[in-house]
Amino acid sequence: MKRFSQLALPYIVWAVLMLVMPMALIAVYSIMEQGNSIIPFSFTLEHYIKFFTDPDFLLILWRSFAIAVKTTAICLLLGYPAAYFIARSSEKVQNGLILCITLPTWINMLVRTYAWIGMLSDGGMIQKFLSLVGLGDTKLLYTEGAVLLGMVYNFLPFMILQVQTALSKMDHSLLEASADLGASPAQTFRRITLPLSLPGVINGITLVFLPAVSSFFIPKLLGGGQYFLIGNMIENQFITVGEWNFGSAVSMIMAMIMMFLMMVVRKTEIRNQGGKEE
């Protein structure tokens, strides 16, 4: 049996090189004085200080997290019922629906975001519809709402698929047993379905929150030039400003915050499952 463990060796080497090394490099760049090459190295913390002492930067950080939280909440609120409905349909319907939800994700995310520009822009379809129902010329494109919409649109399938996977794995006899023992549907949902679907929910949250918090093309395409999130800030540092060290520091800060949050989420999940890790 143990001999199978050797199968992991090549991957361990690869992972060190391709996954650990890049993070290490970001860390090195972030504590280095100006310059786009590692040699010569001279230590400094000025990039971190610069970030944390500037109210504008902190505001951007806050805004990024706020919109990611909103996106995740909406995806969960819409995605969970949808996944529940799918999981409880007959197998044939289930496959069809999953296909319908997976299909758009095969079309490029940028393309799908681009498609919204035409719909949302001034004089576009949605605005025309809104003025028909008497809402006048509501400005849609280049607002926070548009960014939120773009994020939900792009990331909702991840949530649905994750939750649905968890729900369909569930043993249906548990539900019958629960009903037989006198539990109301609401009780069954709360005591059986919800806890069992929790791993899917956690995965879904991860898959939605992460891209949402760091997204920079959705805010750029739908939020316009003035809607700036942390992702745009990092992109700017690397692509147009050229201050890689400061950019690395911002990346590091974001990575640390995310790691911390995810650890908290994981811990909660483990606790909810009665302390079992596996």
Place this chain on the structure above:
Amino acid sequence: MNNKGKRPFGKILMILMMAFFYLPILYMIIFSFNDGKSLTSFTGFSLRWYQHMLESNDMMEALYTTFSVALLATFISTAAGTIAAIGLSKSKKIVRNLMEQVNNLPMMNPEIVTAIGFMLLFITFNVQKGYITMLLAHIAFCIPYVMLSIMPKMRQLDPNLADAAMDLGATPWQALIKVIVPQITPGIISGALIAFTMSVDDFIISYFVTGGGVKNLSIIVYTMSKRVNPSINAVSTLMVVIIAAVLLIINLASMLTAKRSKKDVIARRRILPGAVTALAAAAVVCVIKFGGGSPDRPFEGQTLHLYNWGEYTGENIIGDFEEETGATVVQENFDSNEQMYIKVANGESYDILVPSDYMIQRLLEEDLLQKLDHSKLDCMDKIAEDVKGLPYDPENDYSVPYFWGTVGIVYDKNKVDIKDLEEKGYNIFLDQKYKGDVYLYDSERDSFMMALKALGYSMNTTNEQEIREAYDWLVQCVETMETEIVMDEIIDNMAQGRKALGLIYSGDATYVMDENEDMGYYLPEGGTNLWSDAMVIPKNARNPELAHAFINFASDYDGAYDNSSYVGYTSANQEVMDDIYGDGGVYEGINAYIPRTGYAQDEVFVYNEDTKKLLGDLWSRVKIAASNAD
């Protein structure tokens, strides 16, 4: 579970959700057949964008890159991920937990952080960025997802199963293939599916690790920011059609082979569309890529790496150049001089760049450009005198002008009183009369130019006090005027007459005025930025010979005419400029097309490192102020 007819809430939710998912796609398909360039008004049926797409090497190449990378990355990462997952699940707990943490890096990290990590990795180890780096990065971020979907299946597996098989005489290999793998197949399939989706969808990582003109679809969409380009809709529609067709075929096929076990069919239905789509796309590209070709051309088989602004070439010039010389043009686009500079300064190799005036000055100061060989250039006499010998390159030793123009105010003649413009100049952007009816352009240089000129200063000032005043002017503007800071959306939007005023490049104004005759272009008396973009050859160009040939070609009448008539920017070729503006020309009588020359208040941008940094910083703060004002 068959409670049909019940749960209306669920059904309504599903219907709404499907509408939500598919409406934008439908909209995109419809507008891919639009005759006009607009994304909002359908003016007639036409296949011109499909033609444009098929003629665009860039797009077909991108389609090919997207799918070939996705296919390879899926295949490799699924195989590697499966092996690693099996291995890890049998490893010591400490190794397993450690590796899970490592695998979490790309999954738990914001994608942009992972992307930057890869970029720094490739740069540090001096790996030339391009197709291979993109593929490596895709494999690297796909494997953890594959493993994530396999590991739970491995855990559910009875640990004694393989032992039992071996006790019964199976070799370890047989135990692996015949016992373990079949048990975890659903995990492998969903892993492969996730990997494929991730790879096709990926933008952020590809964007940071690519180079040498290798682009996938996302990068094309992102960098095509100069102009609204409905070919994007066409190429997306093509993708949808291919996927839909493949699904249909597979469904029919699965009906015919109904004997198979259900799971198998489901698996196929999910994984095959991607594979077949990729093959179909690859086939299409191969036909386009390798069809045709004739010998005896001067640069047969060579490649020109052109790094240009997005949407800055005519419809035919690249094709014609390839036809005439036998060379292949790989065009990469940038949307700011700074973006171009960073790539060039970090050693990426291009044969031709088309930077603006001040950036040419900077590249020269940093010794990144090579001297042009004027014996190989036959175009200098054709270039307009006004755009030759400018301060950044007085003898045109290094640069040949491409487009030039001014920055001014585009305005709706029905909404804006010309007297206001004449009286106030740029200060009209502070006039409450036009509150909520104003576009600013997302460029630090031009926005500060406007503010400095409005205050009566030089746009090249190095006086920090004056720059601060300009900053206050801009903040006042965004805080009180409900401005929208836009980039090229201004073109479509002003052509549709959506706002009264906007700061705009003369070339874009030309296009707007051509589309909508209610629009005017005004140059304030305070002066403006007289800019020019010129072709230069960087020091590390691989094919300067071919680059000279391209400079001649693009400056010659036909090439320059194609460029200028299509893009709308003013040609540096005097004859082309006269013909396009003159009687019967494409932009006959449109004042934005002819730049104002010889006006004392107009200036050419000068590069100054300190000022540039300051402006960059202040401009991002103006934008933050603008988003707070919302």
